[in-house]
Amino acid sequence: MTCASMPLVARLGSGIPLVARDRELDRLRAALARAGEGTAGAVLLAGDAGVGKTRLIDELAASAEDTLVLMGRCLDAGETGLPYLPFAEALGTLKDITNRPALAMLLPQLALPAEREPGTEGMTAPGLLPGRRPEQDVGQLQLFDAVLGLLGDLSERQRVLLVVEDLHWADASTRYLLSFLLSRLRSQRLLVVCTYRADDLHRSHPLRPLLSELVRLPAVERLDLSPFNAADARRFVEALSDDLPEDVVQQVAERSEGNAFFAEELIAVATCDDRSSLPSALADVLLSRVERLSPQAQHVVRVASVRGRRVRHDRLREVAGMSDVDLDTALRELVQHHLLVVNDDEVYIFRHALLREAVYGDLLPGERVRLHAAYARYLAEHLDERGAAAALAHHAFQSHDLPQALRASIKAAKEAERAGAPAESLRYLEKALNLWNAVAAADRPSDVDEAVLLRRASWVAGTAGQPERAVAFARSATKALTSEQTPEEAAEVWLRLAQALSILDGNEEEHFTVIAKALDLVYDREPSPTRARVLAGKASSLRQQRKDAAAREAAELAIADGRTANAPGAVADALGTLAILDDHAMRHAEAKESFERAIKSAREVGAFNNELRAWYYYGLMHYDQGELAEAARVFNEAGNRAKETGLTWSMFGLEIRILQLLVHYYIGDWDYAAWASEPPGMSVSSTVLARLAAARTHLTVGRGELAETERLITKLRSDWHRDIQIALITGGTGAEVALWRGRPELAVERVTDALEWTRKLGGPWVLADIRIGAIGIAAYADVAAKARRKRDTEAEENAVEAGRKLAEHVRLTARNGKPRAGTLGPEGRAWLARANAEESRLQGPGDPELWRKAVDGFGYGLVFEQALCRWRLAEALLGAEAKENHRDEAAEQLRLADEVATRLKAVPLQEAVASCAKRARITLRADEPAREHLDLFTPRERAVLALVASGRTNREVGEELYISEKTVSVHLSRIMAKLGASRRAEAVAIAYDRGLLE
Secondary structure, eight states, rough: OOOOGOSSSSOOSSSSSOOSSSHHHHHHHHHHHHHTOOOOOOEEEEETTSHHHHHHHHHHTTTTTTTEEEEEEEOOOOOOOOOOOHHHHHHHOOOOOTTTGGGTTOGGGGGTTTOOOOOOOOOOOOOOOTTTTTSSSTTHHHHHHHHHHHHHHHHHHHHOOOOOEEEGOOHHHHHHHHHHHHHHHSSOSEEEEEEEEEEOOOOTTTHHHHHHHHTTTTEEEEEOOOOOOOHHHHHHHHHHHHSOOOHHHHHHHTTTTOOOHHHHHHHHHHTTSOTTTTSSHHHHHHHHHHHSHHHHHHHHHHHHHHHHEEEEHHHHHHTTTTOOHHHHHHHHHOOOOOOOSTTTTTTESSSSSHHHHHHTTTTTTTHHHHHHHHHHHHTOTTTTSTTTTHHHHHHHHHHTEEEEEEHHHHHHHHHHHHHHHHHHHHHHHHHHHHHHSSOOOOGGGGOOHHHHHHHHHHHHHHTTOOOOHHHHHHHHHTTTOOOSSSSHHHHHHHHHHHHHHSTTTTOHHHHHHHHHHHHHHTSSSSSOHHHHHHHHHHHHHHHHHTTHHHHHHHHHHHHHHHHTTTTTHHHHHHHHHHHHHHHHHHHHHHHHHHHHHHHHHHHHHTTTHHHHHHHHHHHHHHHTTTTTHHHHHHHHHHHHHHHHHTOOOSSSHHHHHHHHHHHHHTTTTTHHHHHHTOOOOOOOOOOHHHHHHHHHHHHHHHOHHHHHHHHHHHHHHHGGGTTTTHHHHHHHHHHHHHHHHOHHHHHHHHHHHHHHHHHHHTTOOOHHHHHHHHHHHHHHHHHHHHHHTOOOOHHHHHHHHHHHHHHHHHHHHHHHHOTTTTBOHHHHHHHHHHHHHHHTTTTTTOOOHHHHHHHHGGGTTOOHHHHHHHHHHHHHHHSTTHHHHHHHHHHHHHHHHHHHHHHHHOOOHHHHHHHHHTTTTTSOOOOOOOOTTTTOHHHHHHHHHHHHHHTOOOOHHHHTTTTTEEEEEEHHHHHHHHHHHHSSSHHHHHHTTTOOOO
C-alpha cells in the first residue's frame, strides 16, 4: 500500500472512527437536548493537542438533527489580524441578518458603502480616525448585544449549536464576547461548545482567568477529554488500519501515548517505512513524513507554515515564487499525502495545527526571516484586504523591517477599533509605541506623532475596560507634547486625560486642573471642534463643582462653537449640561424641555452616551421631586434606549439600570427590580458588578434572603474603595440585615463604619447619611431594649445616649446639607421623620405621633418603607398608656402593613407584623387566623426550639421528645436556615426578638 492510497486519512474528520468517547459524546448530546428544551448551556471541552476534540465535535454536529450548526475557529497569533474571527466565520454564512447594523463591524458585507456616523469630527489626528463610532464605549457593546440578539432570534426558530474551536488562540475581543454571551445564557435554545488545548495554558496564559470565571456560571460546564488508556489506544489503532502486523499495532498504540492524532501519524509512517523502527517523538513523526516529499512539495509546505494554519492559493503562489504548474503539482502531492486539505474558498489548511507547528519550528532562522519578508512584500501591495494590516505588522516585525511594522501596526489599530475590538486595537498601538523609538525619525509616519498614539492608546484602553491604563497612557501623552503641536492638538491631549480621570473616583482635583489646562490652550482661539469639546467638558466639570453660573456660561459657549465649527457631539453634550443646570435651579418646566431637546439632539447625531446621560438626569429630576411613577417611566424608556443602542452596560447605561432597580424597589414592583438586578457578566468591570450587587441588597434584605445577603455584604466591604455608592448603599442594608437577624450590636458597628467612611471621603452625602443614621438609631433602640430585658441599666443608658447623639447628627446633616437648592427633598424628609420616630423608641415603644409623621413621609411612593413604619406605629399605639383607645388604629396599621408585606413577599416584615398581631391578639385577616399561614416552624421544630431556648443540650432535647440526637440536629439546622442564623444561640435570640418564642 502506498502512502497516498492509505484508507486512514483519506477522509478527514468523520472518516476517523470515534473510539472510547461514548461518555463524553453522551454528555454533549444531553447538553444539546437540554438546549432544545429551552435551557441554554455551554460546554468547555479541554484536552491536549491531538487528543480528538475536533473529531468529537464533528460527531456531535453530524448527529444533531433539526439543529443549526455554526462553527468558527481561532487561529494562532500572527496568522490573522481579524478580531472576533470565530464569530465572523460562524455567522458569515447566515442570511437575513441585515436588520442588525452593528453586525457590520463583524461582517463587513453588511456595511453601507462609505458609511460614516455624524459626530466623529476632530476626534483623532489624520490617519487615526475612529471610523464609525462617535463615542468611546459604543461599538463593542453594540456588537455584543447584536450577536446575542441574533443568536436568540435564531434559537427561536431552531435549536442552535455554536462551536468555537481552539479557544487557547482567541484574541482578547473574542474572549470578551464569549464571556458576554455565556453570562447571558438563559432560556435560549442554544448550546455553545468551546474547545481548547489544556496543555497550552501556561500560568500567565490570558485564557486561564477567563476559564476560572466561566466555570462558575450556572450554565457552563467543563468536559475534559483525556488521552486513551492502553486498551482504548489499541482499539483505536486497530480501527484505523486492519493490515498492520500485531507487533506494529502494539508498538503504535504504546508510542501514541493515548493521543489520537499521534496514533494516526504513526500509522501513516508505519504503512510507508520500515515497520521495525518507528520515530519516538511527535515532531520526528511529522517531519519524517515531510522529508519523504519531493523538494517542490517540501518548499511549498514550509512557505505555507510561515503564513499560519491556513493560506490562500493566490498568496501561496506569490510567496512561493513557483510557476502555476509546479505549484499545482506540489499542492496535489501535499493533499494526496494528507498534509494539507483544501476548502471551497481556495484556502489550504494544515490538517492539524501540530503539523504546521512542527514544520515552522524546523525552519532555519535565515529561511524563516526571508519567507516572512516575502509575505510582507505581498501584503504591502494588498492592504485593502480585511486583516492585511495586522498580518503585515506581524510579518514585517518577524522579518526585522521595523519601519514597515510600525506603519502596519498603526493601521491595524485603526481597523481593529472600527471593528469594535478595542483590546486588539490597544495591542497594536502598544506594539507601535514599542517600535516608535526603535525607528529612525525619518522612517516614521508623517501624519502621526507619539502623543497622538498615546492619546489613542488611552482612548481604546478606556473602551476596553482598563481605566487605570487609560489614565497612564493619557499622562504619558501629555509628557510627549512638544512645541510642534498646535494649541488644538495639545488641548485634545489634555482633554483626553481629563476624560480618563473622570472615570475613576478620587481624581476630581486633578480632573479639574487638567480640563482647565486644556481650556487655557484654546480659550482665545477661533471656534473649532476642539474648542467646542473642551468647553463642553469644562461646563460639565464646573457643574460637578457646583459652580452653576460658570458652568452655564461654558455650556452656552460650547453650543455656539459647536454650531459654528460643525461639532454636533459637543453641542449635544453641552445641551445636556444646560438641562441639568435648569434642574438644579429648580426650573423644572424649563429643565424638562431642555432634557428633551438634549435627548433629541444627541440622538440625531448618534451621540449615544450623551443621549443616555440626558435620559439619566431627566429621570433623576423626577426621582428627586418624589415623582416616582414618572421616574420609573423615564428610566424604563431610557433602559429600552440603552438596550437598542447596545449600551446597557456602558457608564450611563449602568446608572440607568441601577435607578430602574431602585425606583421599582421603592414603588413596590419587586419582580421588575429583581430582573433589573441581574448581573451583566464579565464583559464589564468588577466595579460595575459590585455597584449592581450593592443595589440588589435592598431587595434581598426585604425578601428575607438574610444569609445570602450577609455573605454578599461582607464581600462588598472590600469594594468600598472602588465606588462611594457601594459604601453608601451597603452601609445601610448591612445594618438592616443585622437588625432582622437580631444582632443590633453588629448593626451599630456597620452604621458607624459607613458614616466614618463618608466623612473620610469628604462627606456628608446628605440623603445617604440621613438614611444610614436613621437605621443606626433603630439599632441603638434595639440594643437598649435588649439591655432593658436583661435589666442592664448601664448598657441601656449607653445605648440611649449614643442613639440621641446620632439623632442629633442626622438633624444637623439635614439642616446644613442643603442637597438641592436648600431643600431636602421628599425622600430626605421622610428618612428624617423616621430618624425622629426611631429616637422615640430609645426608651420605650415609641411616640405614635412621630411614627404617624414617618408613615405620611413615605406616603409619596416608598411602599415598603411606609409599611415598615406602619408596623412601628402599631407597636407605638399598642404601647401607649391608653392603648385600648388605640387598638383599632393599631389593627388597621398592622393589616395595611401585612397586605404590603404579603404582596412583596417581604418575609421578615411579615413575621414582625404577625408577631405583633399575635401578642396583641389582633386578627390580621377576616378569613383565617393570621398566625397559621405565617408560622415558620413545624410543631416539632417549635418544640425543639423551645427546649433549646430553655438551655437543653441536643441529647436532652432528644430524650424529652423521644427522638434521636441526630434528628434534633437536623431540626435545628432547618430552624437556623429559616431564621438566617449561624448558631443555636443566635437562632434563639432572633426568634425571641421577632416574637416567635413566648
